[in-house]
Amino acid sequence: MAQHLEGDWLELATARGSVIRVLKTAHPRARRLRLTVTPKGARVTCPAGTHPAQVSAFLRSHADWLEQKLDELNLLARPLPPLRLGYPCRFPLRGEEVELDWAEGPYPKIEPWAGGLTLVIPRPHSRALPIARGLIASHLESLIRRDVSRWLASYVPQLGLAPTSLRIRPMKSLWGSLDTRDRINLDLSLALAPPVALRYVLVHELCHLKVRNHSPRFWNQVTNLMPAWHEQRDWLRQHGAMLKAELDRLVADVAD
Amino acid sequence: MFFRNLTLFRFSPAVAADLERLDEALAEHRLRPCGPLEMFTKGFVPPVGRGEEQPLTHSVKQCTLMTVGGEDKLLPAAVINEELQRKVQKIAEEEGRKVGGRERKRLKEDLLTELLPRAFVRNSRMSCYVDKKNGWLVLDTSSRKSAENALSQVREALGSFPAVPLAPEEGPRVLMTEWLSSGNLPAGLTLGDECELRDPATATGAIARCRRQDLDADEVKEHLRNGKQVFMLGLTFDDRISFVLGEDLVIRKLKFLDVVMDELGDSQQDAHAEMDASFALLTLELERLLGKLEEWFGLPRPADG
Numbered sequence: 001m002a003q004h005l006e007g008d009w010l011e012l013a014t015a016r017g018s019v020i021r022v023l024k025t026a027h028p029r030a031r032r033l034r035l036t037v038t039p040k041g042a043r044v045t046c047p048a049g050t051h052p053a054q055v056s057a058f059l060r061s062h063a064d065w066l067e068q069k070l071d072e073l074n075l076l077a078r079p080l081p082p083l084r085l086g087y088p089c090r091f092p093l094r095g096e097e098v099e100l101d102w103a104e105g106p107y108p109k110i111e112p113w114a115g116g117l118t119l120v121i122p123r124p125h126s127r128a129l130p131i132a133r134g135l136i137a138s139h140l141e142s143l144i145r146r147d148v149s150r151w152l153a154s155y156v157p158q159l160g161l162a163p164t165s166l167r168i169r170p171m172k173s174l175w176g177s178l179d180t181r182d183r184i185n186l187d188l189s190l191a192l193a194p195p196v197a198l199r200y201v202l203v204h205e206l207c208h209l210k211v212r213n214h215s216p217r218f219w220n221q222v223t224n225l226m227p228a229w230h231e232q233r234d235w236l237r238q239h240g241a242m243l244k245a246e247l248d249r250l251v252a253d254v255a256d
Numbered sequence: 257m258f259f260r261n262l263t264l265f266r267f268s269p270a271v272a273a274d275l276e277r278l279d280e281a282l283a284e285h286r287l288r289p290c291g292p293l294e295m296f297t298k299g300f301v302p303p304v305g306r307g308e309e310q311p312l313t314h315s316v317k318q319c320t321l322m323t324v325g326g327e328d329k330l331l332p333a334a335v336i337n338e339e340l341q342r343k344v345q346k347i348a349e350e351e352g353r354k355v356g357g358r359e360r361k362r363l364k365e366d367l368l369t370e371l372l373p374r375a376f377v378r379n380s381r382m383s384c385y386v387d388k389k390n391g392w393l394v395l396d397t398s399s400r401k402s403a404e405n406a407l408s409q410v411r412e413a414l415g416s417f418p419a420v421p422l423a424p425e426e427g428p429r430v431l432m433t434e435w436l437s438s439g440n441l442p443a444g445l446t447l448g449d450e451c452e453l454r455d456p457a458t459a460t461g462a463i464a465r466c467r468r469q470d471l472d473a474d475e476v477k478e479h480l481r482n483g484k485q486v487f488m489l490g491l492t493f494d495d496r497i498s499f500v501l502g503e504d505l506v507i508r509k510l511k512f513l514d515v516v517m518d519e520l521g522d523s524q525q526d527a528h529a530e531m532d533a534s535f536a537l538l539t540l541e542l543e544r545l546l547g548k549l550e551e552w553f554g555l556p557r558p559a560d561g
Contacts, residue, residue: 106437106481107477107481108483109434109437122481130455130483134455134485138429138485139427141427142426145423145425146425146554149423149424149554149556150556152558153420153556153557154558154559156420157268157270157271157558159418160416160418161416161418162419162420163420164421181404
């Protein structure tokens with residue numbers, strides 16, 4: 001994504017009178033015009049040398065769709081306040097709204113309690129915010145690892161197959177992936193989702209060890225391990241963008 | 257014989273029971289010598305001694321040692337390219353024409369068949385053992401890639417070997433940072449003299465590596481105060497074993513201290529008896545250490561399905 005960031009912002013007026021900003025990027029390998037919506041905003045990708053009139057005609061004809069998708073992403077409704085040192089805030093953790101609190105101490109530390117987390121940061125400190133983000137990221141990662149290790153212990157014997165390793169990091173649009181060397185990658189923002197949603201993603205990736213596509217045979221496998229997977233997939237589809245936005249606010253680009 | 261690095265995997269009691277057929281399974285995957293036109297071969301080699309008649313496993317109590325071997329031809333791409341260049345130039349000079357892409361490819365393949373039989377063969381060996389009682393697979397490597405390769409070798413031989421990578425319940429980074437900052441280590445552990453501290457940011461994160469450093473010193477504490485976390489920590493266990501523990505729970509620079517080595521004695525009659533003694537000592541010491549790791553970091557053994 002980052003390497004194609006050179007581009008200009010187009011402004012698109014909608015039927016309702018608002019203005020949507022769309023990032024226009026020319027991609028050398030693009031074959032056709034493409035409009036995508038991510039939590040970062042809307043973007044239109046076009047082959048190099050496309051006439052600007054063609055781009056704006058394309059945008060105008062899809063303005064309704066774009067508006068609807070942005071609404072679904074809740075972007076127009078509620079931008080999240082940024083994380084600020086010393087100001088308590090609330091965020092979802094394992095599907096429940098918890099409080100993030102700040103305190104002072106000799107070493108940076110994160111202290112979980114029943115209704116939230118306390119970030120202990122030594123003060124005065126010039127790099128307090130990056131430290132806080134780093135602490136949150138490693139705490140979230142350890143939460144995911146703990147859950148996954150418990151579930152892996154029971155799923156692996158059922159499947160007879162095991163992943164070679166497990167990586168947890170923020171991902172842009174995926175929730176998880178399985179690569180050709182049988183390594184499972186999970187999105188860090190799953191720590192904010194209810195554990196059962198994380199469990200669905202894990203089951204999904206584990207089933208790819210057996211069936212490496214999304215054929216009916218694959219979904220049968222998923223149903224075997226987790227009969228109620230539909231609900232979780234729907235949940236992630238509905239609330240996913242919110243989770244990714246929350247994670248972005250909490251850890252920004254700190255976590256690996 | 258003593259392992260220098262440990263990469264760990266866990267397996268369930270049912271899988272451990274299945275390992276009874278390890279001997280026959282490995283026999284079909286014995287390492288064959290690399291043929292003249294092969295790039296590499298992989299297989300298992302006897303852990304003790306050499307030769308066809310030696311067994312491929314060596315068991316002491318519940319632990320079975322095996323060795324994954326490989327023969328790789330050494331044929332650097334630079335050598336092939338150089339030779340190819342020479343040939344192409346010769347054709348251009350003698351026949352006065354250009355050499356096209358397809359012909360170039362064919363020439364390269366010919367070169368490969370010509371050079372391969374003359375290439376050197378490099379042997380590689382990696383030992384690993386399975387602890388059937390506690391469900392550990394211990395590989396003598398710190399590289400994830402060679403560990404994965406060896407594991408897939410074993411999987412191939414057995415048909416199925418669902419060993420899981422370690423997935424600790426306690427975040428090792430968090431726990432080790434806590435150890436280093438508070439100085440409160442679990443009983444039996446003492447701080448060694450090296451560590452790697454990193455800012456948990458991806459590309460921009462600063463890294464501080466210390467060797468031969470008193471870990472109690474203020475400069476180390478200052479790094480922690482600035483938000484760095486422990487990614488590797490030198491530790492000594494029970495004054496018997498020293499090692500460097502990584503945040504991925506890979507153990508590096510494993511060293512048995514003199515107390516342990518003295519127990520081994522030095523009056524061994526033959527290779528076999530010596531192997532027996534040192535393997536028994538290794539597994540016994542590691543059984544205790546791994547048991548403790550399981551306790552500190554929460555590493556559940558997979559249950560039977």
